[in-house]
Amino acid sequence: MKRLIPLLSLLILLAPSTVAQNSQKIVFDTKDATNYYLAIPPESPVIRGVLVLFCSFGPPESILPETRLPQVTCTNEILTIVASVKGALYLDTATTQRISSILQHVTNRFKVDTSKIAIGAYSYAGSTLLRYTELCYQHPEKFPVRPRAIFTVDGSLDLINMWQWCERQISKSYDPGMTGDARFISNALRQGIGDLKNNLSLYQALTPFNLADTAGNELYLRHTALRLYYDTDINWQLTEKRNSLYDTDIPDATELVNRLLLAGNDKVEFVAATRPGKRNDGRRTPTAMSIVDEPECIQWLKQQLEILDPRTWNPPYYLPTPPNWTSEVFALPPDFAPAISLKGVEHVRFAPGWGELGKADYWTYVYLWWVEGKTAPDAAALQKYLTAYYEGLIGRNIERRNIPKEKLTPVRVSLAPQPGAAGGTRYAGRIDMLDYMAQRPMTLHCVADIKYCAAAGRTAIFFQVSPQESGHPIWKEMQAIPQQFHCEKQP
Incomplete structure (x- = not known):
């Protein structure tokens, strides 16, 4: 006592x-x-x-x-x-x-x-x-x-x-x-x-x-x-x-x-x-x-409490990492976009030249939202999520990068349904926004694939994003990531 x-x-x-x-x-x-x-x-x-x-x-x-x-x-x-x-x-x-x-x-x-x-x-x-x-x-x-x-x-x-x-x-x-x-x-x-x-x-x-x-x-x-x-x-x-x-x-x-x-x-x-x-x-x-x-x-x-710790995160799925690409893990919603109503994990694959202006794969990356439960957001919902996402991402960089107000541009996202991959739903479109690294307007071409993993009780939402048009060779490399994804770990 x-x-x-x-x-x-x-x-x-x-x-x-x-x-x-x-x-x-x-x-x-x-x-x-x-x-x-x-x-x-x-x-x-x-x-x-x-x-x-x-x-x-x-x-x-x-x-x-x-x-x-x-x-x-x-x-x-x-x-x-x-x-x-x-x-x-x-x-x-x-x-x-x-x-x-x-x-x-x-x-x-x-x-x-x-x-x-x-x-x-x-x-x-x-x-x-x-x-x-x-x-x-x-x-x-x-x-x-x-x-x-x-x-x-x-x-x-x-x-x-x-x-x-x-x-x-x-x-x-x-x-x-x-x-x-x-x-x-x-x-x-x-x-x-x-x-x-x-x-x-x-x-x-x-x-x-x-x-x-x-x-x-x-x-x-x-x-x-x-x-x-x-x-x-x-x-x-x-x-x-x-x-x-x-x-x-x-x-x-x-x-x-x-x-x-x-x-x-x-x-x-x-x-x-x-x-x-x-x-x-x-x-x-x-x-x-x-x-x-x-x-x-x-x-x-x-x-x-199943709160994500990137240092110890052990994904229950298989997500490939192409050679020389880098990976990061974040909680969903991210701290810069709390308005996103989805809960889970964001797993990112960055192209080698993601942050290097002038590279062919500049601002090119693929990210998975591993979402709790079964959800099927339509184009309007995805546009809302991505608008909040990129507004928050840009907003957190305004002060740290000393971006003047006159360079700020609104984020505009437009997506439309596309013929989907097997067993899922696909949307494609564009994200018009400020490139906070180069401090100039930029258009990101975007493809979103949605797939439900029934055994895990989770929804996988993939975003493939790049300033390059869809015919550029980098898209083939990006598309291989969700194509090789498996809801369960591979042996």
Whole structure:
């Protein structure tokens, strides 16, 4: 178990920071201004995922100086929400309603994809949010989201063990702070639930995990990605607090992970901290957000939320790369064109002379939009997407290339249906725009092929683009790329 945050430490935690200055304080209950959360938007205008980080026994601001998670998420197109469950030690009706109200308000205000939401829980909020997540999967019709992933940081897991920990600490009476916390928690549990002896069934219903019950509530997490972070420096516990391993949540955490592994959940992990827990004021304590390796944690979250990371992207399809051509991967919609309503991956093949003025293959490239679900955009829809795409692409280059206003020209896209390739639909036309590299008007000839990959549940939209007319030899090389494409990886 862990110490509650004392008032002095809380005042230190509230010191201003860059993230705090960039955060938005949003009241989700118009009847009570104290019911609010903090929103830290990503640097990109596109939100590809959401991390809702909950603390307890303190306001949302108390978390910001303790972790770099918001700084990392904002550079990874993830919206961070920081909220508090206040003094909740378990998931009662009021806390359930509070969490649901926050999540519902976030999804409505930011128009986020509810399948791309992860939850983080710090300290005593761990028990509360784990049980909430279980209920989201047990009764999905009653909750606004089903979290795709959840992690806890020194989280409490077993309410029954929490009661027994209080009894041990009070009896031991070694550390005044922990003894005081144990008395406070014991009284709160007694007032809210009752004593353990006479209310065991209620504790079993409220706890997310019960060591004595091998078929408990944790089985509702068997399809959810889960990480449990702990500072495992037991020598510090023994020396400083006279706590054995059984005075911590670590044994419960390892048992919970093992049960879920046995239930077939291969997305669950016990994470032993590689650095000691320290608060922002320098105090050594296992209950600290510092035990989380923030960049590594966010990479894990992106993987669980299926947010593209170009460095690790492993395409499930085969897309050839001609000799000397280069390749890049981006998320769809791109950050410079958030108005594009399609979601997925953009995979580009650049001709060798793409950026070299005077080359025959200047501005010549092929790009695949690997789109979630089945879609069949017509000419009007494709024109709308491409207009937004190239307006954004040019717009992001105006300042960095010092393009004067008098050189700017509007983007105009015109496409018409053409005889399609086998099993697909084809459109062809032109894109009139500003060549931001040469800073002069340019026409790109464009062919768009659409094919549905039923086994993958994805739509492949290919764009072949070049200033050269269709009879130029470069088109034969470009056309070979979509012709050799396969919806599945080739052996």
